Amino acid sequence: MNFGFSDEQELLRRQARDLLDRECPTARVRQLMEDELGHDPRMYARIAELGWTAIPFAEAHGGLGLGLVDLTVVLEEMGRHLLPSPFQSTVGLAGMTVAASGDAAQAARLLPSIVNGSAHATVALVEETGRWDAGGVRMAARRSGDAWLLQGEKLFVPYAQVATWMIVAARTADDPADGLTLLVVDTTAPGVAVRPLRSMDATRRMAAVGFDGVEVPGDAVLGEPGRGWATLRRGLDRAMVCLAGELTGTAQRVLEMSVDYAKVRQQFGRPIGAYQAVSHRCADMLVMTESARSLAYHAAWALDNDVPEASLAAAMAKAYASDAARTVASHGLQVHGGIGFTWEHDIHLYLKRAKWGEATLGDASHHRERVAQLLEL
């Protein structure tokens, strides 16, 4: 038993912290919030050069063959710095879905360009109902000879604006538990329309993606037709842990900012941190942040090692991190008083990121229900 990081993981964390401290201060984050692309391609290239995009993928695809634990280390730092980037949706979501699908042909076709940083990718799952599950998918894929025809709309697709391809979950059978088929669709295919959504968290880009009679070739299926949810589930579990790690980093930074402020801001002749209404809030923020961290890394380890309760661990990690990051960010804002409510102060950036992360990939209630099911309640 060892809940510690290896020397290599500590090194990776230091490398990520140093780079992002230098290249991604909040002033830069604010510039990118206004930027058309919403991220810095040179930064992405740098990240790929450092090998972060290669971390969780097999050496056969050019990857480093490391695990989700290592990836989570990097994502925690990205969450701490609010890095605006399609990294998580490309590597943690689309990439991990392909890697975990067991579809060797698609992995060989799609992963090398993720690994070398030349492609961005995403997953289009959610529709009008806002559900992150199989039952929420109504958009059908109809057979047309060898190909599939897609008609409908997907919402909340992360970074579809910059994606080269996306994994689209479409309904091909009337089965509430699954009946989905995953199709790998080029974002430039005729009939695909990417319409940006205005995100409350301007450091994150999302889009509505319309499919108007989009023809997808028969060899674009990822995994088995009709079993798409089972395949996607494995990818989502991994992406949830990535996001839980990211949210932990976001919460950690808010905790530090709030504690620093509580030490220097004076009212009634004393630092506000001497008042227990403030300091106990900070203590609670610490408990939540540490717990989110423990759950995220344990889930990453569980998925890396394919232990039987890995899915449960992932659901727990996402449920907890969703609540924790939002609560910590709200507490942080409260500790800052009026200055914390200004656009100029950074705290709202973290609050908005926490709010985005909470709702993305299934919120806390969604995953608590899954926990109840997995515990056979």
Add this chain to the structure above:
Amino acid sequence: MDFSLSPEETRFRDEVRDWLRDNLDDRIREHVTGDDIEQRRAWQRRVHEAGFAGVSWPRELGGQGGTLMQEVIVNQEMAAARAPDLVNIIGLYMAGPTILAHGTLLRADEIWCQGFSEPNSGSDLASLRTRAAIDGDDFVVSGQKVWTSFAHVARWCILLTRTDASETAHAGLTYLIVDMHSPGIEVRPLRQITGDAEFNEMYFTDVRVPRANLLGEVGGGWRVAMTTLMHERATLGVGLQVRARIALDALRALARETVVDGVPRSADPLVRQQIAQLSIEVEAMRLNGLRGLTKVLHGEQPGPEGSVNKLMWSELNQRIAETALDLLGPYATLAEGDERAPLGGRWAHGYLRSRANSIEGGTSEVLRNILAERVLGLPRSR
């Protein structure tokens, strides 16, 4: 990072499992509880004879000379099997580690009590006034302690006293080990809100304690006491998680088995949300404990962050009991002994007992102070 057990640890776990399978049954689960000290003592003796009490203590002291990891494994297996708590919890997890860190003299198979709190010194423990005067080779102790759990059955007491009356706070405190059979000690049981009498008042009148029973230095008692409290909150943290898991498993069973109009309470979405949330937090607590344990396994002393676990546990254990009572509707209000009381009133009793969790071993407010001041470095509130 590796949460799995090594082959030797797996073998040891199987040994514990086999023993529990052969030695633990529902009769023991139901009867070895609460006030029935003789039954609890007998269970403790059996566990000790099997080699599963004081696992990580040296053999010379009645322990097994095992590893801390083996201790954790025993704790976890006991939880999974819903085994009764060991009555000598203070000896095993507080006195023991303190004495191992600061001196020697101890046996793993006797019951200990902790004489820290006084009527006027609770959270502000360092203000305590029980006097220990040095007289030749002895300390002579006079004063009053209160809320001392198990004092009425203990053989030994870890006692915090003041040797220097001119000092009012941390300086001038001295840590002694007192034989509870010494003349001059009077123990008066106090009835708790559950009706049980687990804790006591203790009166010391000129009680002679040999100098050999000094732990640490004269005037250096605070540092020793902190070792006890850190262990109470860290090492015991692993045990606390186990107790929370036992309570949680029982809550899940209760939700499934409580059927109203043909529908189990576990089908209610709100109940499912609550129990899932509690399950997640108990798991978070287990994992936080393992992070602390990793530090201890690497030879570091537990630090103030162990307070995280004690804080989480008290509030979780209270919420588990509250949720159980919510499930039971008006039946929750029936006391032990009423024939309609679900499970003999065990949840009602558990709910009442859990109210002490956020007071004993440091109140939740004091623990938050520790986290704020010692971990986060915020200014002192006092």
